[in-house]
Amino acid sequence: MSQKSGKISRRTLLGGVIAAAVLPVGNLLAIGNSKPQLPAVADDPTKTPGPGPSPLGRRSPFENPVRKPSDISSRTPLQDMHSTITPADLHFERHHAGVPTIDPAKHELLIHGLVGTAMKFTLADLKKFPSVTRICFIECAGNFRTGKEEMTPQDILGLTSQSEWTGVMLSTIFNEVGIDPTAKWFLAEGSDAAVMTRTIPLAKAWDDAMIVYAQNGEAIRPEQGYPMRLLLPGFEGNMNIKWLRRIELSEEPYMTREETSKYTYPVKDKIRMFSFELDARSIITYPSYPAKIAKGYVQIRGLAWSGRGKVNQVEVSTDKGQSWQKAVLQEPVLSKAHTYFRFDWDWNGEATEILSRVTDETGYLQPTLKQLIEARGPNIGGYHMNPVTTWQIKQDGSVLFKPEPLK
Numbered sequence: 001m002s003q004k005s006g007k008i009s010r011r012t013l014l015g016g017v018i019a020a021a022v023l024p025v026g027n028l029l030a031i032g033n034s035k036p037q038l039p040a041v042a043d044d045p046t047k048t049p050g051p052g053p054s055p056l057g058r059r060s061p062f063e064n065p066v067r068k069p070s071d072i073s074s075r076t077p078l079q080d081m082h083s084t085i086t087p088a089d090l091h092f093e094r095h096h097a098g099v100p101t102i103d104p105a106k107h108e109l110l111i112h113g114l115v116g117t118a119m120k121f122t123l124a125d126l127k128k129f130p131s132v133t134r135i136c137f138i139e140c141a142g143n144f145r146t147g148k149e150e151m152t153p154q155d156i157l158g159l160t161s162q163s164e165w166t167g168v169m170l171s172t173i174f175n176e177v178g179i180d181p182t183a184k185w186f187l188a189e190g191s192d193a194a195v196m197t198r199t200i201p202l203a204k205a206w207d208d209a210m211i212v213y214a215q216n217g218e219a220i221r222p223e224q225g226y227p228m229r230l231l232l233p234g235f236e237g238n239m240n241i242k243w244l245r246r247i248e249l250s251e252e253p254y255m256t257r258e259e260t261s262k263y264t265y266p267v268k269d270k271i272r273m274f275s276f277e278l279d280a281r282s283i284i285t286y287p288s289y290p291a292k293i294a295k296g297y298v299q300i301r302g303l304a305w306s307g308r309g310k311v312n313q314v315e316v317s318t319d320k321g322q323s324w325q326k327a328v329l330q331e332p333v334l335s336k337a338h339t340y341f342r343f344d345w346d347w348n349g350e351a352t353e354i355l356s357r358v359t360d361e362t363g364y365l366q367p368t369l370k371q372l373i374e375a376r377g378p379n380i381g382g383y384h385m386n387p388v389t390t391w392q393i394k395q396d397g398s399v400l401f402k403p404e405p406l407k
């Protein structure tokens, strides 16, 4: 226990749980003299002979984490995750016209506009450039649901996931084609039926944008944009164009449909109401609905992230937000990445509310929903919502989401 949590000691924790199964010290010391006597362990009655080596692994039939699909998206079961990497088959998906099946032998990425030489790149071409790997999250700017108590982290904000991405820095490719000094923006276009387009400030390309072709060590999934997608760490998910087929350098933003409608909120005289970066956010993923806890030791666990850099600290309140204590962050804390936090709690069995709030390296503190409404007005919309999430702990140990009014 790294946490100074007062009454909790290893002894009380292990007490009724596993102490009975621990070997007496005497038995260990006896090694060398005579064979130690191991306590008998019951044979697992459900054990059946295994199938032997196979070309592909699979989950234990006792573990069934699933995405929650609707017609346009599916959500990551954050409450089933134990740390920060999302297995690729559980990465959330958001698409506007389904998932295209693309043969990489027939796919090309065209880069043109204000460039020295317009060029086309196949997947094989991209793989010849120096490759880079980084871990970061993707989050949809519309990642917010509320309304009832029976909601899981997946229901509330399952439109975020994290992977280890591999590909080539966009700057490497831009240096290859040569960028005209008048260029300030670049359009990215996907080859799905929706022909998703967004314009992105050129500065992002010189900073940390990538074209990625691998996810968690293998080719990216079709849902994530196979054979290649744009990765813009920290920027709203919508701009991370999947099935990338065209990039056009320009002087001005194109003001595509996605830019003037939902994702960017009203664009007034080309001034966005929101930054491209997603603001810092956190959520307790355990305990959360539908978990049930018992009096005594409970390790509170969750995720925190920021589109502007590293998580600086996460604080947890177990008394409805009256007082806050620092959670422990799992190292390494990465920039623009889901960060796992833990907090040791000794629940006294009384009804309460538990909350988390994150501060990122820019000093930004995650707001409450009330503060967001005060800052943005009553027509808050559904985008860039990152409020503190509260869980109600009932006396019987059940955990329920606390939906708060949107006005």
Ligand SMILES: Nc1nc2c(c(=O)[nH]1)N[C@H]1C(S)=C(S)[C@@H](COP(=O)(O)O)O[C@H]1N2
Pocket: 091, 092, 093, 094, 095, 096, 097, 138, 139, 140, 141, 189, 190, 191, 192, 194, 195, 196, 223, 224, 225, 236, 237, 238, 239, 240, 241, 242, 243
């Ligand atoms: N070509 C294309 N790119 C796209 C989309 C799309 O519909 N088509 N959806 C965007 C949106 S709204 C989001 S939130 C992210 C989701 O990425 P994911 O499905 O890999 O999680 O992809 C973005 N890129």
Ligand SMILES: [Mo]
Pocket: 094, 139, 140, 141, 142, 237, 238
């Ligand atoms: Mo999105």
